[in-house]
Amino acid sequence: MQIVGGFRNFYPRMPTGGLTLGADWTDTTTTKDRAGIDVTIKAISHARATTWEQRNTTRCLRIEVSSAYTVAGSGDQGGQPLDVSGTGTRISLQFIAIDGRYLGGEVRDSSSITVGLPLQGMTVPVRQISNSTITVLP
Numbered sequence: 001m002q003i004v005g006g007f008r009n010f011y012p013r014m015p016t017g018g019l020t021l022g023a024d025w026t027d028t029t030t031t032k033d034r035a036g037i038d039v040t041i042k043a044i045s046h047a048r049a050t051t052w053e054q055r056n057t058t059r060c061l062r063i064e065v066s067s068a069y070t071v072a073g074s075g076d077q078g079g080q081p082l083d084v085s086g087t088g089t090r091i092s093l094q095f096i097a098i099d100g101r102y103l104g105g106e107v108r109d110s111s112s113i114t115v116g117l118p119l120q121g122m123t124v125p126v127r128q129i130s131n132s133t134i135t136v137l138p
Helices: none
Strands: 024-034 038-055 058-077 080-097 102-117 122-135
Touching: 038 080, 058 102
Parallel strands: none
Antiparallel strands: 024 038, 038 058, 058 080, 080 102, 102 122
């Protein structure tokens, strides 16, 4: 069962003043997700536009993002109550063309989640690690 993730995490959030070389910003987001049960994910992300480089013959800004997040939720599956809680980290490199197009990136996500099953008196630790590469086709 995938508890966190999704496509919305690939594209980096941009600073309110616009994206420029040397830009440095922190962003806090809270999202609701449905992964069999309702979960809330709160992420604090720090991003930096570090350098201009070439990617697939296109000039782009390299954006480095590091995030820490928490996951919490509860509900039931198959009539059995359960709850989830945990933390994770996400490190990514994203590439934005000079004209604003997204050119792809790389994301490493690691989380430690605990699933509680109160009727059984059990907790189940879940460790989830994912590595993703996003490539924009010409």
